[in-house]
Amino acid sequence: MRKNVGLIDRVIRITVGLAMLSLVFWVRGSERFWGLLGVIPLVTGVIGLCPFYALIGFKTCPFSENDD
Numbered sequence: 271m272r273k274n275v276g277l278i279d280r281v282i283r284i285t286v287g288l289a290m291l292s293l294v295f296w297v298r299g300s301e302r303f304w305g306l307l308g309v310i311p312l313v314t315g316v317i318g319l320c321p322f323y324a325l326i327g328f329k330t331c332p333f334s335e336n337d338d
Contacts, residue, residue, distance in 0.1 A: 274320055274324055274329035275323065275329070277321060277331070278330070279316045280316075280318060281329060286308070287309065287310070288308065288312060289308065290304075291309065291312065292308075
């Protein structure tokens, strides 16, 4: 699949993902597991591919190495 997440978007996703994952260590009780949702933006930021963006035909990167 083609990369569809640009550099700024990737940095934001990685930052938000790490912040959400930190909730696992800082919040007490069962609410702390909501922090595991941080894996989603973290992974999409690291690999540069967002399945939702692909579904709706949107991309934030100016070009892709796979563009024809």
